[in-house]
Amino acid sequence: MSDETVAVSAWQSGRRGLGDSVSLAMGYAPIAFSFGVISVQAGLSPWQAVAISLLVFAGASQFVMVAMLAAGSGGLTVLSAVLMMNLRHLFYGPALAMRLTSLPRRLAPWLAFGLTDEVFATAMAKGASRPLAPAWCLGLAAGAYLAWAGGTALGAGVGAGWASDGGYVAQALDFVLPALFLALLAQAWRRARWPVVVAAAGATLLGMLWWPGHVAMLVGMLTGAAVGSRRPRSEYSQEATT
């Protein structure tokens, strides 16, 4: 295959990834909007709110960061909290790399930067049935990033005057991310994988009784993966073709 053909193919994959990010972006935008509103209400400038979304790009930990900064917490304390919350992302890179057709070194930093919970979940659901093109993953992450940054800018710029009225549209938007995860689970579902799902969901549910959500999620995720690791990987490969 010529270099030109490879470039065109990568461009098409990237566009497909961008198209596949639409439902993800619809879930991100309202959350980013509320992040922008909350940041400005907490005393940050709109530029600071947007800078946080542009540089950190890690949903829940951004809310914690703003709340702690507003409460006057020390810089190292805030930084520790943010990084502790994002530690679960340690596991995403290797899991994604396993599903990629290849991992070009020049794309790796960009792929890593966009590896949020939702981007990872969407990529894994798609990757359950076929190997993923790195350009597709970049397109997916780019759509999510634009929605996140754009939503924050809108919320920080004009959101304070639009205080949420709790209307039904706003409530419907609350369900976009859970709905996306459900659809992804249905897409990636294979009957033989139910122990992974039950273990992860059960451990997360139990964890939520004692710990903050991000800790419960980490525990649930690791429990499910540990249960899944007890089966030969060849079984997963066979499932993916059924």
Added chain:
Amino acid sequence: MTGWGVVIAAGVGTFLIRYLPLLSGTRLARGDGWLSRFLGALGLAAIAALIVLSMGDLWWQAPHWRGGLRLALGTAAVLLVQRLTPNVGLATLLGAGVYGVAGWALAD
């Protein structure tokens, strides 16, 4: 550390948490060892954990039967649409729409 310093350090730290393991990912993925199987199951486990977490947040916003029924109707709509048309975007939007309409229909 100033506010801007915290933001930049948090961005760099979060990036490294994602980037460094990705670089070693292809090496870890080789073979059929325990770690490879663990990573292979991690995606599905993360999706299941995210469902519980996000649905749990919604449940605690309205912890009564109406809230539970809305969640059940929204979930059923997503799964039904996903079954009929394997289109994640459509299933997501219709599920969210049913959840919103159910909120209006079940309002006091």
